[in-house]
Structures are given as C-alpha cells and as structure tokens.
Amino acid sequence: MTPDPCEPDGTRESDGTREPDRVDALARAAAAGDPVALEDLLGVVRPRILAVCRGVLPHGPDAEDACQEAMLSVATKVGSWHGRGRFTTWLHVVALNSARSTYRRLKRQAVAVDPAEGGRLERPDPRTTSVIAGTRLDLLEAMEAIGAGHPQVVEPLVLRDVYGLTYAEIAEALGLPLGTVKAQVHHGRRLARPLLQADL
Template sequence: MSADDTVQLVRSAQQGSTASFALLFDRHYAGMLAVARRLLGGGPDAEDACQDAAITAFSRIGELRDPSAARSWLHTIVRNNCRTMLRDRLPVPVGVAGENLLASELDDPVARIERSAMRDWVWHGLRQLSPAAQTVALLRYFTENNSYEQIAALCGTPVGTVRSRLSEARRQLAEVLPRVHDDRHGEAVALRTERRQEAATILSAVPNGAALTKVAARWAEDMTFWWPGGIQTIGREPVFDVMRRDYQSGVSLTITGVLAGSGVTIWESTFTNPPEDPYHCPPGATWLLREKEGLVREMRLLHTPRPARP
C-alpha cells in the first residue's frame, strides 16, 4: 500500500467514509496483530488489543494530523493497549493515541473526545446497541475502571461474559456506525447533558441540604443498591446515609464524567479526603445506574483501587 493511498484513505475516512476506514484498518491489521502478539503472545488478548484499537481509531480518526503517519499511529495505539494490559490495567481507548500525532496532547483525553466532530455520531451509535453490549462498551471505552475484572465486578457477571459481550459490542458497532452516520444526533447530546445535571444535583444533595425525595425522584423507592464486596441494600436511604457520614467526616465528592445510554447511566466521581484522614475513602468510584420504565431500579458501585500506603 503506497503512502499516497494511505493519505487518500485517511482523508476520506476523516470526511466520514466508513468504507475507507474499514479498508485502512484491514490493510494495517496484520501489522497491528504482529505488534500485539510480540507483546502479549498468541491468543484472544492480542486480538482484543487490536479490536479495541479499531474502536479508538474509528472514533478519533479526525484528530490524526498527519495522514501519512497512520501506520505508526495505529501501531502506537495497539502497543499502548498491550502495555497497559500487561500491567493489569486495561486502557481507556479515547486517550491512547500516539505521541505528537494528536491535536491537543496536553488536554484531558475525555475533554478531547467531547470536542471531536465525530463524537455525536459515535454516542448515537452506542445507544443503538443491545443493552448488555452497550453497558460493557461504555464502561470499557469511556471510563477509568475499565479492566475486564472491574467491568465484571460492576456488572455482576463473570469475566468471560464481559469478554463475549465486548466482542458482540464490536460486531454491532461495525454494523451500526455506518448506518447512523447521517442521522440526527442531538438527542444523545441532550440526554448526556440532562444526566450530568442530574448526577451533580443528586451527589451535592447532602452538602446542600436538599430533600432526598426531590433530587432523586427518578430513583425507585425499592431500588436495589450493590456495594463493593457484594453487599446489597434496598431503597434510596442507605445510599444517602453513607454520603452523609462521609460528608460529616470531611469528605467531598466531585463528578468527573457522566455517560448516558438507553436505560443505563454511568457516573464517575472522585473523593477528596480531609487532611487528617487521607485514606478515609478511595480515590474515586464508578456508578452504574440501570433503568426500567423511566426509573432507576438498580445501582452498582465500584471503587477505584486505593494507592499503597507509604
């Protein structure tokens, strides 16, 4: 494949041609897989690293400034995926592009994808997936706690199920994204904005003294909450009891990201502990909210791993 052909395919893909991206990826896949196998050996992990790289590249092809560098860009994404897999912490694909190849390297990666011209298209496509595939795809590609083990713990499923659902999510995305490229995508943006505001209101309810029944009106009174470690409680009040105790201990909670899909919302948050008790709470958490008939019926919480104590 000549350099001119690569440049033409990249530019066509950046203008929205999914066929051009598919051809570009197919022509580079053998080299990407070779990179992955050198680092991970044969087996499904190497293939997973390449498939995750495809989703990353597809959603961020518009940010590749030098089309002739597509091969090294794709290989860098795969290499970074493999290295983080070897460290037992899988990557957030929206933030693993190659050095000196992105438009804004000093920015937060999530902020970059929020500004990407393709973001509405990608979010809209994700909402078309089946519920199980959509949830694992959102957790895998757009959250911090995104290893197979962490996703399994958050979803309450075996690791093997997470792997199979991600495989299904990739298959569905390959079919869905070309179809929705020209659709109207404003609904996905509006829903994410609405859910972000809702999250901020709910999680600030305790320090602001807001009434639980008002700020959490969409939470079913008999909702099920799964805490880290598998403990289960029923109702909204136990969640706010924990928030109150943390707040009274000097802990503050900040929303850092919100994802919204069809029947599912994902929050990411950080905890700031008081100076006198720096290990009171873990660094952060991922919250998985599952809805039915407009109400949140189930929530699951996963804490970000604590750093080692000095």
Template sequence: MDVSDETLARAAADGDRQAFAALVGRVYDRVYAYAYRVTGSKADAEDLAQDICAALPVKLKGWRGEARVTTWLYRITVNAARDRFRRQASFARAADGWGDWELARRAEAAETAERVDWLHAAMTALNRDLRETLALVLDGVSHGEAASILGISEGTVSWRISEAKKRLRAIRAAEAEETKA
C-alpha cells in the first residue's frame, strides 16, 4: 500500500522517524531541484535543501494540512531562498568599502615585506660586525644588551648602528641612481 506524503508528514510531525526519513527521501530531490533553479548555484541549492530538511521536524509541527506537503515545501523553499538572497545582499552592503580597505592593507603589507626583503639583502653587503649588531637591534635588543651579548661597549654598539644606517642609505641611493639610468 502506498502512503501519501500528507500521511507521512502527519506521522513525522508526531515523531515517527521512519515516516520522516521516508518523507525526506521523497521530497529532497524536488526541494533541491527547485532551489537550484531559483538560486542558479549547486552549492546554494545543496545548502538550502539541507537546511530545509534539518528544520523540517520543527516545521512539520506547524503544517496545518491545508495544502499538499509538496506545495507547502515549495513555499518553505521560496522563503528560504529569499532569506538567503537578503542575507547575501546585506553581507554585500556591509562589505562594500571594505574591499578598498583590504586592497590598501594588502598594498601596505606588500610594501612592508618588500622593505624587509630589501633590508635583508642589503645587510649582506655590510661587514660581519655591523650586520651582527644591526640584527640584534632590529630584533628589539637594547644597545646595552647588544653590548653585553657581543662583548663590546654600548658606545660601540651605537656607533655600529649609526655606521650601518649610513651604509644602507648609501646602498639605497646607489640603487636609486641605477634605476634612473
């Protein structure tokens, strides 16, 4: 004997798990197909169909039986799709302007990375003493701590940092002249 969708829906609303599984088995493909036609996206259609089926036990308790179950499910699918479109539109409006911010953030990060890369490459042109001292200070070590680590006076650390800066500026200037030529 073939059981109607409506009979399965009533039984599922009363907590019959087998009736619920049978109902979902019957209607899932229709809900998915309709959601796909409405959204135009397989991923969105899958999400909608799964969300609807997950919410179906609670929704079935509100089904009054005035319409066929499939008609009622189409209405739920329409509403779910509309809700999804509204959320996507709200998200797009909220995200509007953040794209420019994100582009600026990425450009700044790229510029910082470029500077760091340049500094690492330029430091190879420094002699070992200047490079070691500068590396410590760039790592946040104070001049006093650097002096203790390197076994030199704090004044020597300060001189080395000053000298390293002069040489790095000279390297930058030479590179700028090369790009002009």
C-alpha cells in the first residue's frame, strides 16, 4: 500500500490508526470546542508546521517565530478547516502564510536597520539569504514580485513546487476548482522562471 503523502513512512499509532487520521480526528474535536483535543493537536502538528516554516525561512529563530504565529492561527481558526480534505493540507496553507508574513516583517526590519547605513542586523538579512540553493534571488522575493500583479498564483505555486502537495490537495485546501489550480500553477511557473534564473 502506498504511504500517505503527508506521512511518508505510513506510521500507525498504537491504537492502529494512521497518523493523518488521528490528526483529522483531533482537529474535528478541537473545532467542536474540546480544549484537550486542541492542546493535543497543537503538540502533534508543531513539528510539521516548523518544517514548513524552515523550508521558507532558513534562519532557525525566524522559522521558530513563524511557527509560533502559525500555531496561534491554528488554535484560533481550527474551525475554518470545515473538514475538507486532510487537516494537514489546510495546515500547510496556514504555515506557509505565516512564514510569508514573518518574511515580510523581517524584510521591513532589515530595510529599517540597514548595515550600509551603520545599523546592525541581529540575524541574516532575509533579502540576501537564499531559500533555494543555486539561486541568488530569494524565492520569496520572486513570489512577492509575482504577487504584486498576480496574487492568485502565489499560494498554489509554492504549495505545489516547494511543498509538493498534489493539485487535488491544493484545490481542497484553497477551495478552488482543480482546473483553476493547475492553470494558476503553470502560469506562476512561467512568471517565476525568469526571476529565479536572472542572476544565476
């Protein structure tokens, strides 16, 4: 049997359930107002959220900040999942949005405290820290540039090409038709390619 894409080793809990099934069950209970289930859910999903944030923010403390922001979003907005698809797919979207939000905040701080003007950054400058090996232009810089004119393609593109979610998972998570997601991803790739290759 093919392992669940969100659980590569097909891990089963001691009660025989698969990990994604357990997460879904905890999320349903948390959305219904069970505080114990919410606490358990947050403990289970934190490593997954942190992994998503680290994929966008290579500096550890920045990823931790984004993870905490995402955890707060999960705690306060778990009811917006509505049970469509896997909870872990919805979680990817929440974590990605938190990482992008943290990146924007760090970028504003880096501009405000520019070493060239005598300031000192306590962390690597996110404008010059590459997310994808082999590129000089940060992936998120490319996404910000694309988002200015084509905001609808950014989330599907990152979820597909960075985190490897299937088109169907993205469609479920974003509440979009499958064909729309495919079109947005392909359009986003065309827009991103020259940006990511410009300074190679």
